[in-house]
Amino acid sequence: MLKPLLWFLASLATLIAASWVDLDPKLLPVIEGSLPILDLGSPTFLPMDLLNSIVGNIVPNVTFNDEGDGNITAYSGEVLAGFVNKDTGETRIYGDYASIPPAKSAINIKKALDFIKRDSIGFPLDDTAIRIVKGPTLRGATLFVDEGNSTEEAAYLTQSFVQRSIKANNGVLYPVCGPGSQAAFGIGADNKVVSVSYLWKPAKISGQEIKPNSTKKAVATIKSALLSWTTADAGVGVYGIDVCFYDSGASFLQPVYRVLAQTHLAKDGSLTVNANRLLHYFPIGSGSPEPLPSVFPGNSTSDGSPDEPQGNITARSLPDELDARSPSPIQARGIKPEIKVGRYVVRNDSAQDSFLYNANGFWSNLASSKVYAFQNSQYYWHYPFVYKESANSLINDVHLALTETHGAFHLMSTLSSCCDLVSIPGGLQATGYGTAAGGRGGRFRLGFWIINACEVMPASIDFQLLESTQARRLARAFDPWRPVLAGGISAIMSWRTSPFFADNTPQTVAKLIAQGRGVASSWLEAAATDPVYRHSSMYIGQTSRVNQPHGRASAVYPCDRAASNVHQTVELGRPTCIQMRYYDNTVW
Numbered sequence: 397m398l399k400p401l402l403w404f405l406a407s408l409a410t411l412i413a414a415s416w417v418d419l420d421p422k423l424l425p426v427i428e429g430s431l432p433i434l435d436l437g438s439p440t441f442l443p444m445d446l447l448n449s450i451v452g453n454i455v456p457n458v459t460f461n462d463e464g465d466g467n468i469t470a471y472s473g474e475v476l477a478g479f480v481n482k483d484t485g486e487t488r489i490y491g492d493y494a495s496i497p498p499a500k501s502a503i504n505i506k507k508a509l510d511f512i513k514r515d516s517i518g519f520p521l522d523d524t525a526i527r528i529v530k531g532p533t534l535r536g537a538t539l540f541v542d543e544g545n546s547t548e549e550a551a552y553l554t555q556s557f558v559q560r561s562i563k564a565n566n567g568v569l570y571p572v573c574g575p576g577s578q579a580a581f582g583i584g585a586d587n588k589v590v591s592v593s594y595l596w597k598p599a600k601i602s603g604q605e606i607k608p609n610s611t612k613k614a615v616a617t618i619k620s621a622l623l624s625w626t627t628a629d630a631g632v633g634v635y636g637i638d639v640c641f642y643d644s645g646a647s648f649l650q651p652v653y654r655v656l657a658q659t660h661l662a663k664d665g666s667l668t669v670n671a672n673r674l675l676h677y678f679p680i681g682s683g684s685p686e687p688l689p690s691v692f693p694g695n696s697t698s699d700g701s702p703d704e705p706q707g708n709i710t711a712r713s714l715p716d717e718l719d720a721r722s723p724s725p726i727q728a729r730g731i732k733p734e735i736k737v738g739r740y741v742v743r744n745d746s747a748q749d750s751f752l753y754n755a756n757g758f759w760s761n762l763a764s765s766k767v768y769a770f771q772n773s774q775y776y777w778h779y780p781f782v783y784k785e786s787a788n789s790l791i792n793d794v795h796l797a798l799t800e801t802h803g804a805f806h807l808m809s810t811l812s813s814c815c816d817l818v819s820i821p822g823g824l825q826a827t828g829y830g831t832a833a834g835g836r837g838g839r840f841r842l843g844f845w846i847i848n849a850c851e852v853m854p855a856s857i858d859f860q861l862l863e864s865t866q867a868r869r870l871a872r873a874f875d876p877w878r879p880v881l882a883g884g885i886s887a888i889m890s891w892r893t894s895p896f897f898a899d900n901t902p903q904t905v906a907k908l909i910a911q912g913r914g915v916a917s918s919w920l921e922a923a924a925t926d927p928v929y930r931h932s933s934m935y936i937g938q939t940s941r942v943n944q945p946h947g948r949a950s951a952v953y954p955c956d957r958a959a960s961n962v963h964q965t966v967e968l969g970r971p972t973c974i975q976m977r978y979y980d981n982t983v984w
Contacts, residue, residue, distance in 0.1 A: 415623055415626035415631065416626060417619040417632045417634065418631060418633040419619050420634075421611055421612075421615050423635075423636065423637045424611055424614055424615060424637055425653075427639060427651075427680060428568075429564075429565060430565075430605035430606060430607045430608070431564050431570075431605060431606055431608070431641075431651035431680065432562070432564065432601050432602065432651075433605065433648055433651075433685055434524070434602055434648065435602045436576070436597040436599055436643070436647050436648060437522075437597050437598040437599070438597065439595075439596070439597055440517075440520060440596045440598065441480065441487070441517070442487055442518040442594055444480075447460055447478070447480065447489065447592070448460055448470075450489050450589045450590070450592060451470045451478050451489050453590055454472075454489070454491065454492050454495075454590055454591075455470075455472040455477050455492070458471070458472055460480065466481065466482050466483055467479050467480065467481055467482065468482060474767075475911075475913065476490070478490060478592070485596065485597075486594070486595045487593075488592060488593055489591055489592040490591060490908070490913060490917070490921060491582050491590045491917065492590075492914075492959060493552075493914065493916065493920055493921070493959065493977065494957075494958035494959035495959070496584050496590060497584070498551065498552055499550070499551045499584065500585065503533070503551065503554045503583050503584070503585075504583075504587050505530050505556040505581075505587075508583045509528055509583075509589070512526075512558060518579075518594070518596065519558070519579075520598050521598075523562070524560050524562050524572065524649075525561050525562070526558050527559050527561075528557070528558060529556065529557050529558075529984040530982060530984060531554065531557050531924070532924065532945075532948060532979040532980050532981070532982045533551050533552075533554045533980050533982055534551070534552045534553040534554070534582075534920065534924075534977055534979055534980075535550065535551055535980050536549060536550065536552065536855075536976050536978060537549045537856070537870055537975070537976060538973060539870070539878075539973070539974045539976075541878065541971065541972050541973065542972050546870050549870075552584065552585075553583065553584045553590060553591075555580060555581070555924050555925075556581050556582075556583055557580050557581075557930055558579035559984070560572040560577045560643075562599075562641050562649070570639055570640055570651070571641070572649060573640035573642055573652075573677070573927070573930070573931065574643040574644055574645070574927060575643070575644065575927045576644055577596060577643040577645075578593055578595040578925075578927060579593075579594050579595075580592070580593040580924075580925050581593075582924075591925075593925040595645060597645075599649050602648075604683070606651055606679070606680055606682070607681045607683075608680040608681045609682075614653065614680070618634070618637075618653070618655055618678055621678070622634070622657060624691060625657075625674065626746065627746045629662070630660045630813075632657050632658065632674070633657060633658045634655060634656070634657045635656055635935065636655070637653055637655050637656070638653075638654050639651060639652070639653060639654070639680065640654050640931075642688060646686060648685045648686050650679070650685055650686065651679075652677040652679060653677065653678045653679075653680055654675065654677055655674070655675070655677070656673065656675055656935075657674040657676075658673055658674070658935075659671045659673070659674060659746065659813075660802070660814075670802065670804050670850040670851050670937075671747070671850065672747065672802065672849075672894060672895055672896065672897050673895070673896050673897070673935065673946060674898070675896040675897070675898040675928050675933075675946075676898060689898065700775065701775075702752075702775045702776050704776065704777060705774070705776040705777070705778075705779065705782055705786070705790055707779065707781040707782075707785060732768050732769035733768055733769065734768075734770075735768045735769065735770045735771065735795045735796060736771050736773040736793070736794040736795050737771060737773055737774070737794055737795070737796050737798075738773060738774035738790070738791055738793075738796070738798070739755045739774065739775045739776070739797070740776055740777075740782055740791065740797065740798070740799045740801075741755050741778060741800045742777075742800060742801035742812065742813075743778070743779075743810060743811050744811055744812050745812045751800040751801070754848060754902040754903070755798060755800050755902075757900075757902060757903035757906070758798050758903060758905075758906045759772060759775075760903075760906075761904075761907040762906045764910060765911070766910075768910065770796075770910070773793070774790065778801065779810050779816065780816055780817075780818050780823060784818075784823055784824055787824070787833075788825070788833070791842060791845070792830070792841060793841055793842075794841055794842060795841055795842065795843050795844070795962060797842060797845045797846065798848065798902065799845070799846070800848050800902075801848075802849055802850060803849030803891075804850065804852070804938055805852070805938075805939045806819060806820040806821075806853075806854075807819050807820065807852070808820075808847065821876050821877070821880055824880055826879070827883055828880045828881060828883025828884070829845065829883045829884075830842055830843065830883035830884030830885035830886070830968065831883070831967040831968065832883050832884035832970065833882075833883030833885075842883075843885060843887075843915075843962065843964070844886055844889075844915045844962060845885065845888045845889070846902070846905065847888070848901070850893075850894040850895065851891060851893060851937065851939065852890040852891060853888070853889075853890035853892055853950040854872075854873060854892050854939070854940065854950075855873050855892050855950055855976060855978040856870045856872070856873045857892075857978070857980060857981065858892055858937065858940040858942070859872045859873065859940070860940070860942065861940065861941055861942060862939075862940070873976060874974060874976060877952045877976075881953075881970075881971055881974060882971075884968040884970070885968075886916075886957045886960045886964065886965060887916040887953035887957055887958070889920075889949070889950070889951040890949075890950060890951075891923075891947070891948065891949055891950065892949070892950040892979075893937065893944050893947065893948040893981075894937075894947075895923075895946065896929075896946055899928045900922075900926060900928075901919075901923050901926050901947075904925075905919050905922040908921065908922060909962050912961050913961065914958055914959035915960060915961065916951045916953050916958045916959075917958050917959055920949055920977060920979070923947060923948075923949030924949065928947065929945070929946060929947035932945065932983035933946060934946075934983065945981055945982075945983050948978065948979045948981065949978065950977065950978035951977050952974060952975070952976045953974070954971035954973065954974060955973035955974065957975075
């Protein structure tokens with residue numbers, strides 16, 4: 397037994413020695429003196445007359461009503477338009493992205509948010525400061541397919557945030573970060589507020605303080621934790637560290653280091669595709685009053701692991717297909733419509749647990765739906781044939797698909813961050829996806845496809861340095877998706893810049909979809925309001941070569957399908973009009 401044990405220990409030591417985390421100690425901010433811990437009080441609430449006014453901007457003649465179950469809700473027909481949780485104060489009003497008109501003049505966020513004042517209801521006086529900051533703007537254009545021309549890009553909505561901060565005894569103003577202290581407002585044409593994401597508690601200095609560790613100890617702690625993201629031939633490079641006060645939304649605000657890092661780096665710094673990036677929080681010293689999120693997701697397989705898909709499956713006969721598409725007894729009785737879900741996860745990746753965490757969280761939130769009966773039809777490790785040779789038996793045989801992987805412009809990997817690449821559209825089924833793809837006997841299903849991967853769906857803004865005219869930039873953005881949409885799919889959603897593994901966008905969009913919200917709108921809403929993107933960290937785009945922010949979402953769909961819910965997978969056929977929407981590079 398001794399020899400095998402010695403061999404194992406030697407192998408482990410070799411692996412650890414080969415693994416590496418690149419962290420320049422000069423990135424660590426100098427903290428003068430100790431920093432305070434703040435106690436959080438009871439939740440605050442926005443005035444109901446204000447909320448009724450805002451929801452009326454989106455759905456006329458709709459107001460909030462107390463349901464008596466802990467929630468105050470507003471419905472547009474059977475679709476949830478907004479809610480207030482009476483216990484936590486969490487408030488959401490969802491923008492209708494399909495009906496938001498383009499802004500004819502510049503959006504003035506200060507004028508739109510003139511109700512936000514210090515010591516107003518919703519923002520009581522405490523030991524923090526607030527200011528309104530301008531976030532990204534939702535932009536887009538329309539392509540008329542047969543004519544081969546597109547409209548000029550327009551601005552539709554600007555996100556704005558109430559940035560909270562704390563002035564420490566050392567005179568430095570530190571921002572608040574984390575899932576608490578949310579106050580995001582979407583401002584549309586005519587400076588109307590058209591969406592709200594709010595969660596707030598007053599904060600008071602507790603009298604407790606945390607003394608920062610030495611630079612040497614802090615660097616060692618961060619590097620040790622990030623080693624879990626490395627492999628024998630790929631390391632992690634830290635490219636940004638700042639100090640903020642983490643708000644868990646529970647009991648405290650505590651000072652932390654916010655660390656940004658790139659995974660899957662070769663020794664020469666090269667990447668095949670742009671791997672998702674890391675954002676993690678570390679205590680500045682000992683004495684944290686609450687645990688911080690784990691550096692690496694735990695129990696990622698507790699809800700199951702993907703299976704191996706079977707390739708080259710023969711499509712069903714037309715009689716079989718017609719039988720499969722006939723209403724089930726559940727649908728015939730008018731109960732929950734059945735929705736088939738497919739999830740496809742990159743193979744053999746050092747970030748496997750994070751991808752599985754997203755895929756399982758996505759399914760968990762769908763499964764909780766009171767509106768639809770979601771079916772866990774496919775949960776597979778993904779291969780190129782999932783999207784091409786066997787597409788009609790795999791991805792095109794579900795109504796809603798999630799792909800979890802790495803990406804680059806119109807490209808994604810299926811094996812780690814390097815290999816078995818799928819290009820768009822060349823690596824996809826030639827007839828596209830959706831109800832019209834595959835010919836007679838095909839399965840004709842896919843309505844919505846979410847690709848949770850870096851930079852897969854660039855917009856015209858991402859070709860600024862690559863094309864000299866706006867017409868060419870728009871063509872580069874639209875053209876790869878036209879063959880995919882030709883099959884009748886209702887919407888495809890992804891990222892134009894790199895997201896963080898630490899975000900909750902896949903889980904949040906699933907929750908919104910499960911409530912009956914429009915799928916494309918839900919994706920844009922979930923990405924824009926995710927708290928990890930409420931700061932101005934930047935990186936150099938792998939293909940665009942532009943210094944750009946993280947977490948900018950994009951979506952492409954046939955005209956007027958932004959509000960289509962997951963059950964609305966009608967036979968669209970080849971679209972003659974396509975729209976793209978994306979969030980731009982605005983930072984503060």
